[in-house]
Amino acid sequence: MVAFGTSAPELFVSVKAAFNGVPDLAIGNVVGSNIANIGLILGLVAMIMPIPTRNRTVWFDWTIMIVATVLLMFFAYNGTIGFLEGIVFLVSLGLYLIWSVFKARRKSQSSEEVFLSADISIWKALFWVLVSVVGLYYGAEWLVRGATTLALSWGVSDRIIGISVVAFGTSVPELATSMMALYRKENDISVGNIIGSNIFNIWAVLGVTAVISPLQVNDKEMLSQDLLISIGFAVLLLLFMLPLSRGVLSRWKGAILFLLYILYIYILFA
Template sequence: MLLSLGLLAAGIVALYAGAELLVAGAGRLALGIGLRAATVGVTVIAFATTAPELFVATIGALDVSTDIGLGAVLGSNIANIGLVLGVSALIKPLRISQIAMRRHVPFMLFATVLLVVLGADGTIGTLEGAIFLLTLGGFTAYLVSSTNVNPAVGGDKTGAGDGITLRAVVLVLGGLMALVLGSRWLVSGGTGLLSALGVSDLVIGLTVLALGTSLPELAASVVGSVRGETEFAIGNVVGSNIYNILAVLGIVALITPIEIASSTLRLEFPALVVFTIVLVAMMGYGGRLTRLDGAVLVGGYVAFLALLVV
C-alpha cells in the first residue's frame, strides 16, 4: 500500500514536471524553426499538454487494459470542464473570445459527439482510430491556415526562426523522459492502490489517473485565471479536450482495439456529452463563465465522482 502511494505521488510529480518541460521545449523548437507564436499556442502547446494522457493511456492499455486508457481520457475531459474550468471561474470570471467560440469550442463539441457515435457499438478499433487522427489532421491544418497573427505581440518573428537550440532539445528530451517514467509510476501506483480496494480498471482511469494527468491543465488554467489571462484558461481546456479524444484515443486504437463496456455507454459517455453541452451553453450565454457557472461545474464534477463510487 505504501509503495503504491509513493509511486502514485512520484508519478503525478513527474507527469507535471515532464509536461512543463515539454511545453517549454516544444514552444522553443517551434518558434526556432519559424512557426508563428499564435500557431504554436493552438497546436504545439495544446498537443504537448495532452502528452500525460497520451503516455498514461498508451502504457495503461498495453500493460493493464484498454479500460485504463479510455477511463483516463473520459475522466480527464470531464475533469477539465468540471474541475479545471470550474475552479478557474471561481477565482475570476472567464471571458470567452469570439475566435474561440467560432473555431475551437464547436470543434470540441464535434469531437465529443464523434467519440460517442463511433463508440456506440462498444468498440473503437483501427478504423475509428484512423478517423480520429485524420479529423485531427484536418483540424490542425485549419488552425494553421486560419490563425491570425500580430507580429508585434511579444516581438515574435513570423518568418524563419533563430534555429534549433540545444536548450530546447534538452527540454523536450527531459520532458519526454519524465513523462515516460511518470506514466509508468502513475499507472502502477494507481492500479495497485485501487485494485487492492477492489476498484475496477475503468474507475481507476476515471478518477486517480484522470486527475493526475489533468494537473498540468489545472495548474496552467488557475495560474492564467489569477493573472487575468482568462482566454488562456479557456483555450487550454478546449484544446486539451480535442486532442485527448482525437490524438490519444486515435493512437491507442491503432495500437490495440478499445473495448467499451455497456456501463460506460450508459454513464460516462452521457456524462461527457452533458458536461460539454452545458459548458458550451454557459459560454454562449453572456460570452463568459461567471463564478456561479464555476460553482455549477465544480458541483457537477463532485456529483459525477459520487456516481462512480455508488
C-alpha cells in the same frame, strides 16, 4: 500547441494502459480528463477569478469538441476502437490543426512576434523536451501500475479508477496552464486550452493508442453514462459562455461546474 503539451500525460498513460491490457483505464483516462477539464479545472479557475469568454471562435472549437465526443461514442458502440478508427481520429485531428493554423495566420501576426522574442536556445528547448519525455514515460508507468493496484484493493473497476484518480493526475497540467494564463490575463488561452485539450485527448490520445493497440470497451457504462456526462458538461459550458460576444464564466458558474464534478465523482464510488 498548449493543448497538445498539456495532453501529453494522457497520451503516455493511455498507451501504457493499452499495452498493459487495461483498455478501460486508457479510455476512462481520456473521458475522465475531459470531464475534469471542464468541471474541475474551469470550475476552480472561475471560482478564483471570473473568466471572460468573448472570443467568437470558441464556438467553432466547442463544436469540434462535441463532434469528437460523438464520434468516439459511435466508434465505441461495437465494443472496439480499432486501427481504422484510430486513423480517422488522427486524420480529423490533422484537418483541425490545418484549419487552426490557417485561421490564426489570417487573424494576426501575433504568434510570429512571440517566436521572435523567445529567449531560450533551440538546444536548451530540445534538452527540456527530452527530459520531459523521459519523465512522462516513467510517470505513466508508475501511474498505470499504481492505478491498477488501487482498482484491485478498492474493489472498483478500471473504468472508475481511470475516470477519477488517473484523470485527475493527468489533468494537473491543464490546471497549471489555465491558472498561469489567467494570471497573465490571457483568457483565450485559459478557455481555449481546455477545449483544445479535450479535442486532443480524443483525436490524438485515443487515435495514437488505437493505431498502436486496438482498445476494447469492456465497461458499457462508459457509453451509457460517462460519455453522455462529458457531453452534458460541454453543453453546460456553452450555456455559461453565452452570449459569446460578452460572456463571462463568473464565480457562481464556476462553483456549479465544480460541485457537479464532485457529485459525479461521489456517484462513481457510491
